[in-house]
Amino acid sequence: MGPHDTLHPAGWKPTAGYSSGVVATGTTIFLSGMIGWDGQQRFVADDFVAQAAQALRNIVDVLAEANAGPEHVVRLTWYVTDRDEYLARQKQLGDAYREVFGKHFPAMTMVQVMALVEPRAKVEIEATAVVP
Numbered sequence: 001m002g003p004h005d006t007l008h009p010a011g012w013k014p015t016a017g018y019s020s021g022v023v024a025t026g027t028t029i030f031l032s033g034m035i036g037w038d039g040q041q042r043f044v045a046d047d048f049v050a051q052a053a054q055a056l057r058n059i060v061d062v063l064a065e066a067n068a069g070p071e072h073v074v075r076l077t078w079y080v081t082d083r084d085e086y087l088a089r090q091k092q093l094g095d096a097y098r099e100v101f102g103k104h105f106p107a108m109t110m111v112q113v114m115a116l117v118e119p120r121a122k123v124e125i126e127a128t129a130v131v132p
Contacts (some may be wrong), residue, residue, distance in 0.1 A: 004072070004132075006021065006023075017108075019108075024132075025130070027131045031128070033077075033079065036054040037118070048123060049089055051123050056100040060100060063129055066129075067131070072130060073127050077111070078124075079113045079124040080113070086112075
């Protein structure tokens with residue numbers, strides 16, 4: 001296995017937009033949850049997809065500080081305040097995701113939460129990356 005191999009048991013239905021598991025070897029980078037504001041802590045929009053895209057860009061910016069990129073991400077945990085909006089906007093969300101992360105699909109979990117610490121935030125995304 002290489003430094004970032006995905007795991008998918010034979011006979012399981014294919015996943016869409018994520019991996020069932022990832023095997024990685026190297027230096028681990030743990031990122032705090034990122035929300036839809038810029039580096040100056042100004043929200044880019046109140047739109048769910050725009051906030052998710054900004055949160056992903058924030059992840060890429062922090063990873064760059066360790067000479068890493070989205071291709072090194074092995075796990076994302078999404079916290080959303082509205083599961084129905086997440087499901088209804090999956091096409092636009094997928095487009096925004098691929099624009100920032102390309103066709104790299106780590107292990108992912110999405111959880112609906114009652115609220116996030118920042119009242120305007122609709123999504124918060126945690127990331128774990130491994131640089132070989």
